[in-house]
Amino acid sequence: MIKKMQSLVCRECGKEYPTQDIHVCELCFGPLEVKYDYAAIKQVMTREKIASGPHSLWRYVDLLPVEGTHFIGLHAGFTPLVHAKNLGAFLGLDNLYIKNDCVNHPTLSFKDRVVAIALTRARELGFETVACASTGNLANSVSAHAASAGMKCYVFIPGDLEAAKVLGNLIYRPNVVEIEGNYDDVNRLCSEIAGERHWAFVNINIRPYYAEGSKTLAFETAEQLGWRAPDQVVVPMASGSLLTKIWKGFKEFEKLGILDSVNTKINGAQAEGCSPIATAFREGRDFFKPVKPHTIAKSLAIGNPADGYYALKTAAESQGAMDAVTDDEIVESIKLLAQTEGIFAETAGGVTIGVLRKLVKQGRIQKSDVTVAYITGNGLKTQEAVVDSVGRPFRIPPSLSHFIKTFAIEESA
Amino acid sequence: MAKLRFHIRYPEEKIPSPILYEIGKEYQVVPSIRRADVRETTGWMDVEFTGEADEIDRAVQGLRQKGCMVDPIELNVVE
Ligand SMILES: Cc1ncc(COP(=O)(O)O)c(C=O)c1O
Ligand SMILES: [Zn+2]
Numbered sequence: 001m002i003k004k005m006q007s008l009v010c011r012e013c014g015k016e017y018p019t020q021d022i023h024v025c026e027l028c029f030g031p032l033e034v035k036y037d038y039a040a041i042k043q044v045m046t047r048e049k050i051a052s053g054p055h056s057l058w059r060y061v062d063l064l065p066v067e068g069t070h071f072i073g074l075h076a077g078f079t080p081l082v083h084a085k086n087l088g089a090f091l092g093l094d095n096l097y098i099k100n101d102c103v104n105h106p107t108l109s110f111k112d113r114v115v116a117i118a119l120t121r122a123r124e125l126g127f128e129t130v131a132c133a134s135t136g137n138l139a140n141s142v143s144a145h146a147a148s149a150g151m152k153c154y155v156f157i158p159g160d161l162e163a164a165k166v167l168g169n170l171i172y173r174p175n176v177v178e179i180e181g182n183y184d185d186v187n188r189l190c191s192e193i194a195g196e197r198h199w200a201f202v203n204i205n206i207r208p209y210y211a212e213g214s215k216t217l218a219f220e221t222a223e224q225l226g227w228r229a230p231d232q233v234v235v236p237m238a239s240g241s242l243l244t245k246i247w248k249g250f251k252e253f254e255k256l257g258i259l260d261s262v263n264t265k266i267n268g269a270q271a272e273g274c275s276p277i278a279t280a281f282r283e284g285r286d287f288f289k290p291v292k293p294h295t296i297a298k299s300l301a302i303g304n305p306a307d308g309y310y311a312l313k314t315a316a317e318s319q320g321a322m323d324a325v326t327d328d329e330i331v332e333s334i335k336l337l338a339q340t341e342g343i344f345a346e347t348a349g350g351v352t353i354g355v356l357r358k359l360v361k362q363g364r365i366q367k368s369d370v371t372v373a374y375i376t377g378n379g380l381k382t383q384e385a386v387v388d389s390v391g392r393p394f395r396i397p398p399s400l401s402h403f404i405k406t407f408a409i410e411e412s413a
Numbered sequence: 414m415a416k417l418r419f420h421i422r423y424p425e426e427k428i429p430s431p432i433l434y435e436i437g438k439e440y441q442v443v444p445s446i447r448r449a450d451v452r453e454t455t456g457w458m459d460v461e462f463t464g465e466a467d468e469i470d471r472a473v474q475g476l477r478q479k480g481c482m483v484d485p486i487e488l489n490v491v492e
Binding site for chain 2: 027
């Protein structure tokens with residue numbers, strides 16, 4: 001295998017570091033990012049080679065930050081890209097696609113992508129213990145992958161999580177640490193533990209590698225569209241990392257000549273109850289103001305997003321837009337997606353579809369645009385959000401006449 | 414000795430005051446600023462404190478009492 005990673009490089013001052021478990025520039029405290037040798041990668045990475053690879057995100061290994069071939073998370077990625085004709089007709093779009101990461105393996109959210117990369121890299125760097133601080137999808141994915149890889153695992157969660165999210169960790173038997181106190185206290189303690197322990201905290205000291213996993217959503221989209229970049233994408237934002245990496249993924253394919261050209265507008269979606277990035281965009285600012293989250297879209301409830309600044313830059317660079325939707329619009333959009341396309345998304349998916357509708361209404365997304373909406377998590381994980389608005393089953397006694405009466409069906413002769 | 418890194422935001426009315434200087438005098442910590450952006454209505458700085466861990470904790474509480482918001486350098490890590 002080629003040596004594709006050259007260094008970690010500071011996104012602010014450009015200082016370079018070895019490809020170890022560091023994430024912050026010693027000099028300016030800016031975030032670090034993987035620097036690749038694109039000339040070397042171009043020699044080996046072609047459409048044909050990708051197409052003959054495994055049916056998982058590992059078919060893009062030449063652009064992923066791992067050195068060996070001993071992968072963790074063998075089945076993550078390569079989820080369906082659905083031509084959403086019914087939803088498209090409803091919205092007046094001829095070329096709407098849903099990238100369906102509801103069915104990602106093994107824990108039904110796009111986090112399986114970033115965690116597969118993070119744990120593979122963590123093991124390459126010699127770690128035996130992995131950890132994360134999370135309120136949901138990330139913890140589930142780290143717990144499951146650690147179990148399958150036989151690695152020790154610590155998961156730090158706030159003390160007030162829903163039972164289902166706690167269970168979604170406990171079943172894999174990691175060490176689950178519930179921390180008392182408000183979000184800020186939990187957040188600060190987790191950062192301090194990460195500094196103290198020599199563990200692979202996937203979204204802290206392994207973050208430069210972890211975040212790269214999100215690029216595979218762009219790679220797959222381009223390949224599944226027949227080697228072209230879409231005109232528009234709509235991406236849900238929490239930290240904002242996913243959005244920046246989807247842009248990076250398309251641009252890398254362009255740089256390598258795998259795509260002829262990329263003119264994709266990268267649009268960002270948040271919930272009104274936690275919309276620091278979308279609000280900054282709407283107010284024309286290049287910086288965001290942190291907020292206290294209050295929304296049913298808990299997987300996106302990050303009030304002080306680490307990549308918010310870079311997400312704003314990405315929208316500006318790609319000429320995309322950002323917007324936010326209310327909790328009611330989120331629920332309505334979850335139902336719309338389910339009832340038109342048969343896809344049951346979690347609240348983050350409701351945010352994506354809700355903002356897609358808004359962008360169409362605003363005329364930012366046009367009828368003929370090839371548009372991809374990223375549905376990143378599964379509805380079975382956030383049932384509380386919709387349980388009161390989906391009605392009840394018809395309840396009847398066990399008699400044919402009751403059934404016929406209930407549905408007012410003409411009795412057959 | 415511990416070294417801890419923070420992202421500190423301060424409210425508009427605090428922008429002209431020498432907050433870090435005061436903290437350095439009130440607590441046994443040495444602050445080192447690495448990056449900052451101060452505008453008319455908003456300001457932040459990325460700072461490293463060197464000192465005993467408990468004393469850094471107290472300094473952070475002190476900053477909060479002065480109206481600053483103090484987060485880890487990574488901002489939100491619970492996600
Ligand atoms: C289902 C789902 N979608 C989207 C996101 C957004 O990811 P990012 O933090 O990279 O913006 C998350 C993050 O937790 C998530 O759980
Ligand atoms: Zn730097």
